Amino acid sequence: MAQTERDARAAAAATLLGPLSERGIVAVAATFVDNSGVARVKAVPLDRLPHLAAWGVGSSVSFDRFRFDDWIAGAGEGREVVGDLRVMPDVRRVVPLSAQPGWAWTPADRYRQDGVPHDQCNRLLLSSMVGSLAAHGISMKASVELEWVVGDDDGTDDFTPAVRGPAYGLARLVDGSDYSRDVLTALAGSGVVVEQFHPEYAPGQMELSVAPEDPVSAADTSVLVRTVIAGVGARHGFRTSFSPKVAVPGVGNGGHVHCSLWRGDQNLMAGGPSEHFGLSAEGESFAAGVLAHLPALMAVGAPGATSYLRHLPSHWAGTYACWGLENREAAVRMVTGSPGATAMAANIEVKCFDLHANPYLAFAGVIAAGVAGLASNARLPDPVDVDPAVLPDAELAARGIKRLPTSLREAVVAFAGDAVIREAFGGPLSASIVAVRESEIELFDGVSDQEIAARTRWQR
Known part of the structure; x- marks a missing residue:
């Protein structure tokens, strides 16, 4: 320098x-x-x-x-x-x-x-991946959805919901109204544009969506938002968990990645053929690249043993490597937005990631996979319009629909075998990622699901 x-x-x-x-x-x-x-x-x-x-x-x-x-x-x-x-x-x-x-x-x-x-700085890696998109004359708008639960800080590591009420229920928002107000106020004071906030499915769970930004800024914002949410919780006497599985059994926290490609003012996720819900040819190639490399990307987007406690079929976790229009059980969900807003709102959502992921690595991996799809003019398979878990095995096989890795071990094997992602990340960083994942696999070998969830509950 x-x-x-x-x-x-x-x-x-x-x-x-x-x-x-x-x-x-x-x-x-x-x-x-x-x-x-x-x-x-x-x-x-x-x-x-x-x-x-x-x-x-x-x-x-x-x-x-x-x-x-x-x-x-x-x-x-x-x-x-x-x-x-x-x-x-x-x-x-x-x-x-x-x-x-x-x-x-x-x-x-x-x-x-x-x-x-x-050579292992993941933020600088993401910046270089954004540059690889720019070489195609393309920019990206991106964001991370954040889900978390708030628990009473009772001096133990156990979890008791600090806000009560049914999933998506007004009663939960009322019970946590002061806390929720302070979260939104603090985020606004920190310059974060919140687009949506609501109680989520699991006990004590909340979710918010933020405005899209360039990928580096979006990853930065993900770190900032988590910091602010945890800080507000501490001032209320709450503990905050972003863990993919806070309690077993139960629905976990996701960290869904949204992204759209742009050439100037044109959204490449809109304006294309109707059979692909408006995806342009380049938008389709990018999405196809992401879908093809998802098994390897799980090692960075779902990076811990706890991640695979969340990855259960029919739990909105995107456990099958498929895509579809507004299909919350597909790993890649096509979002078009309301008629009249599609040109601005259309994007793809990667649903299989969670908030134990390093957001810089998650975005870098998505871009690397998508750029590979652009380079090969990759095409998407037929979309899936049902929960793939209800399809017979024979139909899944005929349509080429496979389960994503069901364990951290399977994800590491997929990552190690994916030359595109490893080359994009570079040898030293790839080796460190594998070493850390292997160490966690060894740590939790033979450990019960309940113990895994308990030991990672407050990780952030």
Whole structure:
């Protein structure tokens, strides 16, 4: 990184000091997300922000091998403790945290000490994947749906819903009205545009949707929203869980990815042939690429043992590798929006991902798969207009509809065997992802579903 760039970064950060100080900010937290989906942080006092922007702050290379419980999945050579990186904030987005007075947040990239981008920085990877789309003259709008449950903080790790009432019920919203108001107020104060908020299916569960953005910003927003929601919950005496399976049995939390492709002002998910619900040829190729590589993408989009406790047929988890119009049991759901709004609203939703995923890796993987589909002019199979779980095995086989991986082990095997995704991620990052997943598989070998859910319940 050249000195001129460092000077420009410091100068940009310096312009923020006055406005942030006026809002009572005393410290800035810079986050990156590890391969287990955990947001890690380095923080500095506010007056150190320009120095942080120019030079970053040190961070061990070992974070690439951190498991969700902070165990380091080493390769047995002891090299994980050697070396240092620089956590460099993106000062274009420094956000005061309304639920945590005195604190601001910023997403960060990771660089080597010599200023060269770290080859395992997932945020920089996503930026490069966005560039690969741009090479086709295409941009993307994306967002992550967030589902979570709020539990009473009773001093144990057990779960008791903190808000009560039926699924999608007004009674639950009334019971949690003060909490819900504070969530929406804090998100608005942090610059997040919430498009929808409602009680969800499981006990104590809520969901919100945010406005689409470019993929890097959308991944940043996913991290920010979770931080704000957890902060509001803590102020109410609640614990917040984004786990794919909070309790067994029960419906889990998803982290559905929405995306649409654009060439200028034209939505490539609309305006095409009616037999594909308006998908253009390029939109179809992209969606076909995503569908073809979904088994491997499960290793990043559904990255933990708990993810596969959620992946049950007929639970709206998208457990079959198929697609369909507004089919909530298909792994890829085509969303057209209401007539008259299709040109703006049409998108595809990847339903099989959850919020233990690193959002930067999830988006990077989706783009890599989609770009491969564009390169090969891939075509979609026939859409599925029923819950695939009700189809006889013979019909599933005849239509080429397969179950997605049913365990973390199957997902890792699919990832290791997918040259497109591994090449896009690069050798070092792919190796770290496999090592962390293998370590979790070993950790939970022979452990009951209930124990797995309990040990990952509060992971974030």
